[in-house]
Amino acid sequence: MMDANARVIGEPGQWAAIVSGLGPAVCAELAERCRSLYTVTPGVVGQKSLPDHRVGHSRLLPRSALFEDVYQLIRDAGEALNRRYFELDLTDIVKPPQFLEYVEGRGHFHWHNDYGLERPLSKRKLTVSIQLSDGRDYEGGDFEVFGTPQPMPRAQGSIVVLPAFVHHKVTSVTSGVRCALVGWLAGPQLR
Template sequence: MKGEWCYFQGHFSPETCERILALAQRIPDQQAVMGKGGDNKDLSHRRSRVRFIQVNDPDFQFLFDEVWRLGLVANRDWFNFHITNLSYIQLAEYDASYEGKYDRHHDVFWMNGDPHYHRKLTVIVQLTDPAEYDGGDFELYDLGGAYPDKQAIRTQGTVFVFPSFVPHALRPVTRGRRHSLAVWFDGPKWR
């Protein structure tokens, strides 16, 4: 592993970010939950609305293709994990009206019941112009090296990549609404 994170600042244009949000409006939203199977509905830890974009949705083929390509580039240049799968993309909304947030967590379900796969890489795509909201800072924890520039990763269209086992959080949104995509690349179980 060459580093603990990387990003492609402003990779998606503001127009593409707006297109993704507009297309996603036809997908029903739901209260976000935590854990494999969504068995934890603790709103003190996570408050957000989510929509699930499926890999077989033709309206989003361009998005899956580009995120897959960027994931492969980031993995080749930084992480060198064995990744094999990308099944869906989660669009998350964090609104100030309900103090949207997601406290410290990691994205690997160690005891997931799947005999073959674990999440390996997490990709966050910032969809909202940072002038449209306050708060909502993305944070990483327990890094051995440098931390990413918070303003750079808030830039609309930025694609941020890190190992799924790294603890992270989204601080409460205090004004406006923040939208982002969360993408997980799976691979053979960690050993």
């Protein structure tokens, strides 16, 4: 599934990316497969007090034969970049990945981190975001990492990985639609 011509960039401890890691046909097929799922309202901790903190469409990918290749892609990309840039103790995916669509005028996710509250012994430790849209097909919608001066790569098929405790956001989409797959690798609680 990964493109042999992809290149790896990053900032140790902050973020890493496989630029153009997936080809356009793979991205289109993944997006189409994900669109077959039911839409759920994306939420955040404290959603009632921050109703506009995260706005977009979300679909949860079940752990099933239809999406096992996506789970494997998230594991493979996350583990490869973790060995090179982060060296976190990881176990597996403990929360379903999400297919996200941020649409014109109604798509953004303000500053947040993903270090989850799911299980006492297995927290989300690594975020894996896969850019399915062609970055030229929408305006705004930049994926930004706190303390990094430039947005993350928006080339279609790019895979951005960062420790789940690093703050990041998606700026407002002003035209078009930004689609991404996001998954998390968990591990023992940080000390």
